[in-house]
Amino acid sequence: MKGAAIHCENEPSAVPLLINPRRLRRVFHNLPHNAGLAMPAGGIVMLRSSLKPARVLTEIEDTGPGLAPELIPKLFEPFALPGRQSGPGLGSPVCRKIIEGHEGRLRPESKPGRGTIFMFSIPRPA
Numbered sequence: 790m791k792g793a794a795i796h797c798e799n800e801p802s803a804v805p806l807l808i809n810p811r812r813l814r815r816v817f818h819n820l821p822h823n824a825g826l827a828m829p830a831g832g833i834v835m836l837r838s839s840l841k842p843a844r845v846l847t848e849i850e851d852t853g854p855g856l857a858p859e860l861i862p863k864l865f866e867p868f869a870l871p872g873r874q875s876g877p878g879l880g881s882p883v884c885r886k887i888i889e890g891h892e893g894r895l896r897p898e899s900k901p902g903r904g905t906i907f908m909f910s911i912p913r914p915a
Contacts, residue, residue, distance in 0.1 A: 791853075792831030795821060795900075801838045806845060807914050812887045820907050821879040823853035827905070844910040851906075856899040863895055884909075 824834045832852040839846045856864075865885045888895040888909045899905035 791827050793825040794832075795833055795834045795836065798835055798837040799839075802840045804840065804843065804845060804913060806911055808891055810910065812890070812908060816884045818911070819884050820849045821829050823880050824849065824853060824905070827853035832904075839909070840913075844895060844912050846908065847912045849907045851904045853904050855901040855903050856897070856905055858899075861897060861899060 812850070821836070821847075824832075828851060834852075835848075837848050837850075847901060864881045865884045867879050867882045885895045891911050893904045893909055893911040895907065895909040897907050
């Protein structure tokens, strides 16, 4: 991530989760990496987590240019994003598949000029 800095806004909560660490590690690689690609001149990638009654919520936010609204529905389609500078365009679809494989949800929020946030939640065991 040329010129981008990663900031952890809080210490992740130590709660038991039923996860595949190897697969989830890929999510924690792909989403910040994609954020860095969106900020070639530099910026900040912020990671934060919070405990909800039944889930753990993680947010990965960047200070990049944001995404055009018409691109949001295409984020999780393989090879669908135009103008990619590197990679085949599989990072976001793979992340969604991994999160859904953990019975979780992944969704983006973005506004042009204001960055992008990817939020995902994973259920806590009962």
